[in-house]
Amino acid sequence: MEEKKSLIKNPSFQAILTSVVCIILGLLIGYIVLLIINPVGAGEAIKTIILNFLTRASSMARAKALGNTLAKTAPLLMCALSICFCYKVGLFNIGAPGQYEAGACIGLYAALAWNCNWIVCLLLAAVAGALVGSISGFLKAYRNVNEVISGIMLNWIILYLTNMILTRVKDPTSPYTMKLSSKNSGALIPSAGLEALFAHNKTVTLAIPLSILFAVLIWVILNKTKFGYELKATGFNKEAAKYAGMKEKQNIIVTLAIGGALAGVGAAFLFLTGYQEWSTTQSSVPVMGFNGIAATFLGGLHPIGTIFASFFIQSITDGGALIDKSVYPSQISELISSIIIYLCGFVLFFKYALNNWIRKKETREISKVDGKVIDTAAAGKEGGDK
Amino acid sequence: MVLLLQYTIIFASVLCLVALGGCFSEHSGVINLGLEGIMVMGALGGAVTMFFLPPGTSPFLIVIATTLAAVLLGMLFSCLLAVASINFKADQTLIGTAMNLLATAGATVFVRAMNTSINPDNVSTAIAYIEEKQAFLKYFGKFEFNWFMVMAVVLLIVSYIVLYKTRFGLRLQACGENPQAADSVGINVYRMRWAGVLISGFLGGLGGIVYITAGVSEWKFEIGVAGFGFLALAVMIFGQWNPTRIAGAALLFGLFRALSNVYTGIGFLAALNIPGTVYNMLPYIISLIVLAFTSKSSKAPKAEGIPYDKGMR
Numbered sequence: 001m002e003e004k005k006s007l008i009k010n011p012s013f014q015a016i017l018t019s020v021v022c023i024i025l026g027l028l029i030g031y032i033v034l035l036i037i038n039p040v041g042a043g044e045a046i047k048t049i050i051l052n053f054l055t056r057a058s059s060m061a062r063a064k065a066l067g068n069t070l071a072k073t074a075p076l077l078m079c080a081l082s083i084c085f086c087y088k089v090g091l092f093n094i095g096a097p098g099q100y101e102a103g104a105c106i107g108l109y110a111a112l113a114w115n116c117n118w119i120v121c122l123l124l125a126a127v128a129g130a131l132v133g134s135i136s137g138f139l140k141a142y143r144n145v146n147e148v149i150s151g152i153m154l155n156w157i158i159l160y161l162t163n164m165i166l167t168r169v170k171d172p173t174s175p176y177t178m179k180l181s182s183k184n185s186g187a188l189i190p191s192a193g194l195e196a197l198f199a200h201n202k203t204v205t206l207a208i209p210l211s212i213l214f215a216v217l218i219w220v221i222l223n224k225t226k227f228g229y230e231l232k233a234t235g236f237n238k239e240a241a242k243y244a245g246m247k248e249k250q251n252i253i254v255t256l257a258i259g260g261a262l263a264g265v266g267a268a269f270l271f272l273t274g275y276q277e278w279s280t281t282q283s284s285v286p287v288m289g290f291n292g293i294a295a296t297f298l299g300g301l302h303p304i305g306t307i308f309a310s311f312f313i314q315s316i317t318d319g320g321a322l323i324d325k326s327v328y329p330s331q332i333s334e335l336i337s338s339i340i341i342y343l344c345g346f347v348l349f350f351k352y353a354l355n356n357w358i359r360k361k362e363t364r365e366i367s368k369v370d371g372k373v374i375d376t377a378a379a380g381k382e383g384g385d386k
Numbered sequence: 387m388v389l390l391l392q393y394t395i396i397f398a399s400v401l402c403l404v405a406l407g408g409c410f411s412e413h414s415g416v417i418n419l420g421l422e423g424i425m426v427m428g429a430l431g432g433a434v435t436m437f438f439l440p441p442g443t444s445p446f447l448i449v450i451a452t453t454l455a456a457v458l459l460g461m462l463f464s465c466l467l468a469v470a471s472i473n474f475k476a477d478q479t480l481i482g483t484a485m486n487l488l489a490t491a492g493a494t495v496f497v498r499a500m501n502t503s504i505n506p507d508n509v510s511t512a513i514a515y516i517e518e519k520q521a522f523l524k525y526f527g528k529f530e531f532n533w534f535m536v537m538a539v540v541l542l543i544v545s546y547i548v549l550y551k552t553r554f555g556l557r558l559q560a561c562g563e564n565p566q567a568a569d570s571v572g573i574n575v576y577r578m579r580w581a582g583v584l585i586s587g588f589l590g591g592l593g594g595i596v597y598i599t600a601g602v603s604e605w606k607f608e609i610g611v612a613g614f615g616f617l618a619l620a621v622m623i624f625g626q627w628n629p630t631r632i633a634g635a636a637l638l639f640g641l642f643r644a645l646s647n648v649y650t651g652i653g654f655l656a657a658l659n660i661p662g663t664v665y666n667m668l669p670y671i672i673s674l675i676v677l678a679f680t681s682k683s684s685k686a687p688k689a690e691g692i693p694y695d696k697g698m699r
Binding site: 093139148153155208284297303332334337338343346348349 | 419428431460465470471474475476479480481483484485487488490491492494495498501502503506509511600608609610612613616619620623661663667669670671673674677679682
């Protein structure tokens with residue numbers, strides 16, 4: 001009984017519980033919107049969004065579709081890790097889409113114009129992302145510019161720059177960049193046998209296990225190293241960190257540079273798998289970076305939780321593309337993820353209310369049955385059901 | 387040149403309105419990063435109203451109805467920020483970002499559903515309002531005068547008076563500087579912050595409809611308002627949270643934004659042969675540079691971004 005009682009008080013359990021509540025509410029609101037648009041197929045549509053690849057007919061098609069979702073989860077996870085890492089240091093890296101664009105730009109340019117192999121392209125993408133991130137970092141540390149505003153400005157600047165640069169390596173007949181498979185297949189991230197598991201889906205590559213490795217690495221850096229501790233201390237209280245002898249300005253720049261590198265690698269993880277090409281007439285900031293925000297907060301700001309949250313967000317995004325487009329807009333998934341982000345804002349309050357409720361309940365019970373066994377089975381059972 | 391002047395003024399009007407919105411919200415102590423989303427919602431309200439008004443409606447009525455719809459939807463949407471950040475003490479940066487995404491996604495879904503329900507083959511996310519837009523315009527020679535320009539100037543003056551010459555404005559500012567002190571003399575901080583956020587919804591929503599009617603007569607809601615809400619925030623910071631300075635900053639930024647619309651028509655700029663993308667980037671680059679040089683000595687309200695908790699007094 002003691003074990004059950006501690007479950008609902010356990011912070012990780014609470015984090016998972018709140019995320020699940022956010023997901024359920026988000027899906028519910030999405031369902032209501034679908035009902036309003038057209039009540040006939042709404043149930044089927046929300047089912048498609050939730051189940052995504054499971055709705056495919058054959059097991060081969062399911063494996064292939066799962067492979068596609070995983071291939072896009074890797075870049076999303078990298079963007080989410082970028083935002084998560086910076087948030088832990090007290091910085092809101094909304095510039096992740098811009099760093100992602102920079103990674104795509106240099107990664108693809110190196111692959112198509114300089115014929116580099118995939119490792120070089122990946123490293124260059126990381127450097128490009130880090131450079132863009134450190135611009136925000138420098139402006140924040142030395143010029144007191146809010147990183148959110150500089151991030152947004154850079155998102156647009158880099159978008160136009162990327163379009164301009166990648167136009168040089170675009171396919172002459174379409175607005176897209178040339179296909180890697182025909183121009184320089186050495187720049188494609190190797191699959192290392194993984195494709196066989198997913199019905200020979202060529203876009204399933206080493207990028208997926210690598211992104212998970214990065215998540216673990218970020219967790220280790222943040223929780224097990226002095227470097228991570230210093231960064232978190234800077235985020236918690238800049239002045240205190242300064243007086244404790246830490247280089248707080250440098251820490252801010254390094255953090256955003258690392259965040260930028262993660263997002264840059266994220267772009268490489270998408271464009272170097274040959275999953276899709278960059279459209280040089282693109283007029284809006286890639287949605288990947290913004291979905292990263294949803295995955296970060298849904299993952300309870302924990303690198304490992306972010307893995308599962310990224311998969312969920314990507315899965316409902318892909319599911320949204322499968323619904324009957326003549327009736328429902330596929331953007332419904334974006335709506336659901338944005339509702340989830342909004343609800344994540346209430347997480348702190350929710351946890352506070354939950355703990356308050358537990359405390360009140362306990363004091364009431366203690367005063368009521370003095371000396372008897374405290375019955376908390378009800379609370380424990382509720383936790384166990386979730 | 388007339389064209390450049392016209393676009394500068396209309397874009398400056400947008401930036402000025404939205405920046406003033408941010409100004410009210412921040413003076414009350416709430417950072418409003420959701421201005422971009424509020425603009426999208428205002429634009430949506432206005433565009434839908436113009437779309438559904440029967441042809442032959444008097445121009446006066448079109449102006450009134452469109453403006454009202456934009457303002458109301460903007461205020462309604464700003465409630466999302468107010469509830470979360472004032473009553474539930476949520477992270478204001480997170481909520482603002484969520485609102486921006488929510489507005490764009492919501493508007494896209496709405497417009498697409500609306501288009502498909504009218505014509506099943508129409509899956510675009512755009513609303514056209516070519517004829518209705520004429521209600522806002524008056525021509526003086528080549529200069530296309532827009533009633534929104536007048537609204538912007540009037541609201542600028544009103545904002546100045548409200549903020550500095552009325553009891554309400556001074557109390558609002560007190561809530562952004564030192565909410566504990568304001569509370570101790572009997573000001574309801576929560577209510578003042580709600581007022582600040584709602585005013586920013588009003589001005590942001592209006593800015594949204596002005597933006598999508600400036601220069602174009604059709605809007606694709608997929609792209610939201612392309613970072614314009616954030617440019618307005620840059621204008622607000624450059625204007626040091628002060629309405630008169632904001633107006634000046636808005637004119638400067640409006641000029642750079644206007645250049646991308648008209649550079650081909652200006653002899654020496656066209657002769658320079660700079661690609662159009664450079665002009666598209668210009669407003670964002672300028673704002674980064676300007677912010678780098680003005681943010682150091684910031685006159686930001688001291689308590690902005692910090693949720694007010696009565697128990698912490």
